[in-house]
Amino acid sequence: MxxxxxxxxxxxxxxxxxxxxxxxxxxxxxxxxxxxxxxxxxxxxxxxxxxxxxxxxxxxxxxxxxxxxxxxxxxxxxxxxxxxxxxxxxxxxxxxxxxxxxxxxxxxxxxxxxxxxxxxxxxxxxxxxxxxxxxxxxxxxxxxxxxxxxxxxxxxxxxxxxxxxxxxxxxxxxxxxxxxxxxxxxxTSVTRQLSLRQWIALLDIPGIALFTAGLVALLIGFFQAKSAGPLAYGNVILGGIGLVILAVFIRHELRVSSPFLPLRAFAKYRAMTWVHSEFVLVNVVFYAIFFGLPVYLQTVRHVSELHTGLLMLSLGLGSLIASPLAGRWIDKSGPRPALLVSAVLMLFGAVWLAMLNPASPVISVCVALAAFGVSNGLNSVGMQAALFRSTPKEIIGVATGLFMTARYAGTILASLLVGLILQAKGVVLFAAVLFLLALSLLFINGRRKSLGQPGES
The missing domain is CATH 1.20.1250.20 (MFS general substrate transporter like domains)
Structure with a gap:
């Protein structure tokens, strides 16, 4: 370089x-x-x-x-x-x-x-x-x-x-x-001479408005339902309204000439679509650990906030160490091997969590955290490399923006996972769900033949 x-x-x-x-x-x-x-x-x-x-x-x-x-x-x-x-x-x-x-x-x-x-x-x-x-x-x-x-x-x-x-x-x-x-x-060099109506069509302001309204309603419904309990019907209805608005948004995007989100391109470039979908699952697993392990340490193991923060450094340090090494590896071998190893580390971390009990040393939690941290470092680079290889240059900006939205979707789902499963059912069921998600990622990357040029599946 x-x-x-x-x-x-x-x-x-x-x-x-x-x-x-x-x-x-x-x-x-x-x-x-x-x-x-x-x-x-x-x-x-x-x-x-x-x-x-x-x-x-x-x-x-x-x-x-x-x-x-x-x-x-x-x-x-x-x-x-x-x-x-x-x-x-x-x-x-x-x-x-x-x-x-x-x-x-x-x-x-x-x-x-x-x-x-x-x-x-x-x-x-x-x-x-x-x-x-x-x-x-x-x-x-x-x-x-x-x-x-x-x-x-x-x-x-x-x-x-x-x-x-x-x-x-x-x-x-x-x-x-x-x-x-x-x-x-x-x-588009002709943008300087466009009228207001043409600007609205080019930017797809109606599409952005529908996307915003649908996503806001859906996410507020999720967040409020999580905090209000299972009988919060008003929040469920709000989330349902959000889904309906997003369905209208999809219909709108498929009919306009300059869509805010190029959904037809996502249908055409299936590898790019798979990358975005997989990135949601990756972040569900990582942020479930990021949010869930402090809850487990403080409420089950009664670890102080200071010591919880120190233990959680294992997660961050694992990511820091793995990220630059992953870059060199991916330059030589492509993203697929790194993503496979990442899924294996997730499986290991989930199994290790399931084996913990009240008599296990608190420091043993660091083993699981380190595994998930290294996995996150591999995923952070591997998924972005996969996005680059599967996305045409002309839509890389909006594809990258949606890629980050996939991260937040995973974050929100992880928050729900922690609230509904870890706090209510315990760490074993929580670890079992993480294991199944990691197994799905291993299956997806194992079956995928390439993470190469746009249009490949």
């Missing part, structure tokens, strides 16, 4: 780490925000929920925008929005204004993530596995150490510091991207 390309990776990496950093760092600030704004946990938890739901919607939207207007431009605008939101958040007089800043932060960082990976796809043409390993390292590091950084910052400088810390990263990324990445032109 050339020196210029290495600096390009640093420039993009400093930008894309903002999303996982802010999605993990805020978790340790919940208790402090409850005190500051005198609110209950359910209300303050919307600062987490709003970030996830906004990211799930914004990333494919911004991917579409980048395909039309140029990736560098969208990336830089995203950094500006994230920087402004981070600068204003500490001065929020009410929790509502803080929530608005948090949503702005999510939109800005989503623009950066959706476009950053597409920039690498276009400007790094050799050793893309290594390049993806570097990006995954930025993301994994931010996610792994986010809670630790947040705890230290809040301890010494209170909660506003977790927003101010974004500013040097955003500024450094902006300057490097401005200098290192060539200016790109929109894929």
């Amino acid at each position: 050339e020196i210029r390309q290495k600096w390009l990776m640093v420039a993009v990496g400093l930008g894309i780490l903002l999303n996982p950093l802010n999605s993990s760092m805020i978790a340790v600030a919940i208790a402090r925000l409850q005190q500051v704004y005198a609110l209950d946990f359910a209300t303050v938890s919307w600062i987490l929920f709003s970030f996830y739901i906004t990211s799930a919607i914004a990333q494919p939207v911004m991917g579409k925008a980048s395909d039309l207007f140029g990736r560098k431009r969208i990336f830089l605008v995203g950094l500006v929005i994230a920087g402004i939101a981070s600068l204003l958040a500490p001065f929020s007089a009410t929790f509502g204004w803080l929530l608005v800043c948090r949503i702005g932060q999510s939109i800005g960082t989503s623009m950066v993530v959706a476009v950053g990976i597409a920039i690498v796809r276009h400007h790094v043409t050799e050793k893309q596995g290594t390049a993806l390993g570097v990006l995954a390292l930025f993301q994994s590091t931010a996610a792994a150490i986010g809670p630790f950084i947040g705890g230290v910052l809040i301890h010494w400088w209170d909660w506003p510091s977790i927003f101010f810390v974004n500013l040097p990263f955003a500024l450094a990324s902006f300057l490097l991207v401005w200098k290192m990445i060539p200016h790109d032109e929109p894929s």
